[in-house]
Amino acid sequence: xxxxxxxxxxxxxxxxxxxxxxxxxxxxxxxxxxxxxxxxxxxxxxxxxxxxxxxxxxxxxxxxxxxxxxxxxxxxxxxxxxxxxxxxxxxxxxxxxxxxxxxxxxxxxxxxxxxxxxxxxxxxxxxxxxxxxxxxxxxxxxxxxxxxxxxxxxxxxxxxxxxxxxxxxxxxxxxxxxxxxxxxxxxxxxxxxxxxxxxxxxxxxxxxxxxxxxxxxxxxxxxxxxxxxxxxxxxxxxxxxxxxxxxxxxxxxxxxxxxxxxxxxxxxxxxxxxxxxxxxxxxxxxxxxxxxxxxxxxxxxxxxxxxxxxxxxxxxxxxxxxxxxxxxxxxxxxxxxxxxxxxxxxxxxxxxxxxxxxxxxxxxxxxxxxxxxxxxxxxxxxxxxxxxxxxxxxxxxxxxxxxxxxxxxxxxxxxxxxxxxxxxxxxxxxxxxxxxxxxxxxxxxxxxxxxxxxxxxxxxxxxxxxxxxxxxxxxxxxxxxxxxxxxxxxxxxxxxxxxxxxxxxxxxxxxxxxxxxxxxxxxxxxxxxxx
Numbered sequence: 001x002x003x004x005x006x007x008x009x010x011x012x013x014x015x016x017x018x019x020x021x022x023x024x025x026x027x028x029x030x031x032x033x034x035x036x037x038x039x040x041x042x043x044x045x046x047x048x049x050x051x052x053x054x055x056x057x058x059x060x061x062x063x064x065x066x067x068x069x070x071x072x073x074x075x076x077x078x079x080x081x082x083x084x085x086x087x088x089x090x091x092x093x094x095x096x097x098x099x100x101x102x103x104x105x106x107x108x109x110x111x112x113x114x115x116x117x118x119x120x121x122x123x124x125x126x127x128x129x130x131x132x133x134x135x136x137x138x139x140x141x142x143x144x145x146x147x148x149x150x151x152x153x154x155x156x157x158x159x160x161x162x163x164x165x166x167x168x169x170x171x172x173x174x175x176x177x178x179x180x181x182x183x184x185x186x187x188x189x190x191x192x193x194x195x196x197x198x199x200x201x202x203x204x205x206x207x208x209x210x211x212x213x214x215x216x217x218x219x220x221x222x223x224x225x226x227x228x229x230x231x232x233x234x235x236x237x238x239x240x241x242x243x244x245x246x247x248x249x250x251x252x253x254x255x256x257x258x259x260x261x262x263x264x265x266x267x268x269x270x271x272x273x274x275x276x277x278x279x280x281x282x283x284x285x286x287x288x289x290x291x292x293x294x295x296x297x298x299x300x301x302x303x304x305x306x307x308x309x310x311x312x313x314x315x316x317x318x319x320x321x322x323x324x325x326x327x328x329x330x331x332x333x334x335x336x337x338x339x340x341x342x343x344x345x346x347x348x349x350x351x352x353x354x355x356x357x358x359x360x361x362x363x364x365x366x367x368x369x370x371x372x373x374x375x376x377x378x379x380x381x382x383x384x385x386x387x388x389x390x391x392x393x394x395x396x397x398x399x400x401x402x403x404x405x406x407x408x409x410x411x412x413x414x415x416x417x418x419x420x421x422x423x424x425x426x427x428x429x430x431x432x433x434x435x436x437x438x439x440x441x442x443x444x445x446x447x448x449x450x451x452x453x454x455x456x457x458x459x460x461x462x463x464x465x466x467x468x469x470x471x472x473x474x475x476x477x478x479x480x481x482x483x484x485x486x487x488x489x490x491x492x493x494x495x496x497x498x499x500x501x502x503x504x505x506x507x508x509x510x511x512x513x514x515x516x517x518x519x520x521x522x523x524x525x526x527x528x529x530x531x
Contacts, residue, residue, distance in 0.1 A: 048443040143337055200260075227278060470494055
């Protein structure tokens with residue numbers, strides 16, 4: 001007698017389970033408290049982003065509003081009358097032949113001052129809006145690189161917080177945001193750099209050769225213009241591009257094609273051409289001839305003095321803890337990548353760059369910022385003497401990169417924390433409230449950094465508005481006197497932002513500020529008004 005074949009009771013396949021009628025053990029229903037925490041997690045991140053947008057946006061809105069109260073001072077007087085009398089091309093030729101050779105700087109000055117004081121009043125708003133858009137687009141690329149979906153509110157919060165710190169956290173807030181000669185020379189180049197980075201990303205990704213050729217051409221022209229716009233930014237961006245170019249050599253495995261290296265090479269070539277054009281200009285030769293003979297900045301004593309100034313510079317920067325707000329808002333950006341990440345297959349498909357390349361590029365800004373700031377300090381000592389490092393408006397060139405790096409590091413940390421928390425929570429690890437507590441903590445740090453800027457914004461508001469009232473009254477009086485045919489008018493210096501005003505020197509013949517004020521008002525001479 002043949003016994004029937006026994007069926008295994010250990011078969012746990014889906015088909016066996018289906019036929020046997022067995023069902024998996026149902027999970028415990030969510031408790032009201034867990035449902036509450038889930039809703040908190042969903043709404044906490046947008047709430048944190050909205051709060052930071054309101055806080056940082058309010059500070060930036062004050063700066064844009066103060067642009068309406070900006071009045072000429074220091075270099076404004078000279079650029080104003082030259083743009084009015086010579087035109088855009090005339091002031092550009094004047095800078096090239098008799099001033100400093102910065103032809104792109106002169107061209108932008110001619111555009112800004114071409115319509116009188118109106119240009120310097122709207123320039124802070126134009127810079128802020130353009131910078132915000134560029135940073136949002138750049139942040140979107142970073143989020144996609146991390147494998148998440150871009151969240152507009154968090155991206156805007158990052159852009160506004162980074163800008164508020166860039167404008168107000170340093171020792172020369174008026175010069176960085178409101179004084180047009182400094183914003184043209186040192187703030188606008190960082191803005192252009194952000195958009196140039198977006199151009200680089202679009203160029204190396206595009207499949208069509210003709211489009212990439214146009215991108216390379218645009219990169220060369222932009223870099224050449226920057227070479228005649230700002231020497232400090234040219235040094236920092238050139239150092240960054242050279243370092244990135246070495247990292248993305250195809251044989252090192254960080255890039256599969258020569259496109260990124262080609263873009264970096266084109267960018268450095270454009271900067272070099274621009275700097276050569278500036279250095280060999282008649283204006284630059286004249287400016288070097290005005291400097292007293294002294295020790296070479298590359299001598300042992302010169303390098304030692306530069307190093308001391310560089311240490312003082314970083315002592316001032318590291319003494320401002322508010323810069324940590326850039327890292328805090330970056331953590332929010334990274335956490336958003338995890339909370340709103342696509343499925344794994346989609347996430348892997350969105351990654352255009354390997355993880356090790358991302359890590360290498362995020363670590364790269366550390367030596368670039370340090371070496372770039374030393375190069376800036378060296379150039380300042382060469383141009384302005386031992387106290388050159390105190391010209392804090394030039395620090396924007398490396399501070400912008402430092403803040404973007406802090407935000408990037410924060411985003412990477414937030415991404416890691418989100419992964420870790422999600423994995424432990426699924427395994428029954430940390431309590432359900434760990435992630436909301438982390439979001440609240442970094443939001444408080446970012447808000448505290450914004451609150452630390454409020455006193456500086458208050459001082460800036462008081463000084464700017466008070467000076468504008470006094471300036472308008474003096475301007476009306478001087479114009480009335482000039483209309484009556486007075487050739488020697490009284491002028492009372494109205495100081496703001498550590499900038500020069502007429503009578504900064506005892507010798508009137510060497511007082512360039514007084515000479516420019518005279519030309520601005522169409523009189524022969526001005527004298528100091530004591531009351």
